[in-house]
Amino acid sequence: MAPPERVAPPTPVFTAAAVVASCAGFVLIGALQALYGPSIPSLRDEFGLSPSEAGLGLSAHFVGGVAGVLLFDRRYGRTSNRRILGASYLLMAAGAAGFALAPDWSVALVAAFVAGLGFGGIDYGLNQLFSIGFGHRSTAMLNILNAHFGIGAILGPTLIGVVGSEHYPALFLAFALANLPLLLCLRGVRNHTPHPTDDTGAHADTRPGPGARTPAGAALRSVLAVFVTLYVLHVGVEAGVGGWEPTHLETVGYGAGAAATATSVYWLMMTVGRFLVAPIALRFSAQTVITVSCAGMTACLLLARVPDLAPYAYAGVGLFIAPIFPTGLPWLNRAAPRARRAGAVVIAASMLGGVAAGPALGKAIEWSGVRAVPLILAAVSATCLAATLWLTRATRARRESA
Known part of the structure; x- marks a missing residue:
């Protein structure tokens, strides 16, 4: 790594x-x-x-x-x-x-x-x-x-x-x-913020912006679009588990109290996961942390299809999803320092993802049934993993071509 x-x-x-x-x-x-x-x-x-x-x-x-x-x-x-x-x-x-x-x-x-x-x-x-x-x-x-x-x-x-x-x-x-x-x-708090540097070490004002009509500008727009996709979808998974875990667990045989407790554990594991990843982030790149996180939450969601494992699998989802939001922001700032509004766009997108997750998942569950909740969310999580792998390649290629 x-x-x-x-x-x-x-x-x-x-x-x-x-x-x-x-x-x-x-x-x-x-x-x-x-x-x-x-x-x-x-x-x-x-x-x-x-x-x-x-x-x-x-x-x-x-x-x-x-x-x-x-x-x-x-x-x-x-x-x-x-x-x-x-x-x-x-x-x-x-x-x-x-x-x-x-x-x-x-x-x-x-x-x-x-x-x-x-x-x-x-x-x-x-x-x-x-x-x-x-x-x-x-x-x-x-x-x-x-x-x-x-x-x-x-x-x-x-x-x-x-x-x-x-x-x-x-x-x-x-x-x-x-x-x-x-x-x-x-x-x-210092009033004036230092200028970020990109993956090549260059200051922001030496790079083409996302609106520039150049190959580099087009590539940067693609990077920003995939970052937004990653943020919208991973918050959709986060909100989807929080909203539908109790219903899914009750459907597969757990009592209401046990389902509510398991959902509380899911949110607790998200908090614990962010504290645990702090020292890990000092040793491994953001790309590595997010790739492992997306792979881990996808695997846990697939395991949640097994009723006996479901509460523990959902706790694992909380642990793995925890680092994605905070770990992606420094990576974004290095990949797109000229895109001053990039951070605002992905944070706003993450909020919209949480709002949109409810009705979107609700419609999908109407078609497929409550027992399919883990598989639906696993598909969204797998898309997050694909987006992360694409971003890793794209930002590495940009760094090597600079």
Whole structure:
């Protein structure tokens, strides 16, 4: 296995305190996203909503998230990093507080959208800065950062279970207030971001951009398109397992409690996997890590067809899928440093992949039945593996031809 490409270490972007605060910020965005679902029973009672209407809260949050990624990407490089992150934390705090105190459902949806704007800005801003701010350690640091998102995603529903869904406003308010101390730690974030280098070691301004009408520009557009495909599909697998694992396990003979526990273990393994891969990413290239991850999750999904192995296989999917999102971003930045918006595009695409996964998988399952869930997801996972192998060859050829 080839060692990861070493590049000259950039100027430090974060102090140690700012790194800790950033991880705390990811705990908050993970918890906030995960609070909507468990709050649905009380939202329906309070506002007189149907199940589909209550589900619009999370949808508004995701729409705001995509808008936040694209909006703050337009300001990236023009506005200081501290202002971008500060505005994101304030928007998320205001939106969460507004959702908690909303007098009617229309106001709550607007507040969820505002919270999503801040969510998207934090998600994009910190992922982008971590992907270029730590030199060859960026992949490891990104995995640690995104592992804290998983901690928040586990924490949010746990707190709802402890205090009861009827007290969801107090939790939304608490998480809104928890954003404010993080503003004080933004002094530890460098305002000006170092320029990334590509796989050849060249600075971004020496390479043709993706819009250039040259063979290199066309090749770069292809690389970006396949990266987007990888991100959309792997998030589809992630959301598909999380959404359909309980139904599949119950269909093959497990009780509702056992199925719910197995699904919780799946999400837990995603968090554990990101912590575990951090030291591995210091020794092996992003290409190797993602290739092994895609192959592993495909194999686990195929094993999930065996009822006795299914809960353990789904846990394995969580472990293998964990590194893909954070590990791909530094690889993308090296492969396409001129494509300044590439990071925003793939992060926004990953959010859209999560939104689209539900109806797309639902339609496929209508045709084939619930027992086919592992095979459907394995086919999507195999496509991720094919995309990774193509990207490995394409970026290697580009590096060798430079």
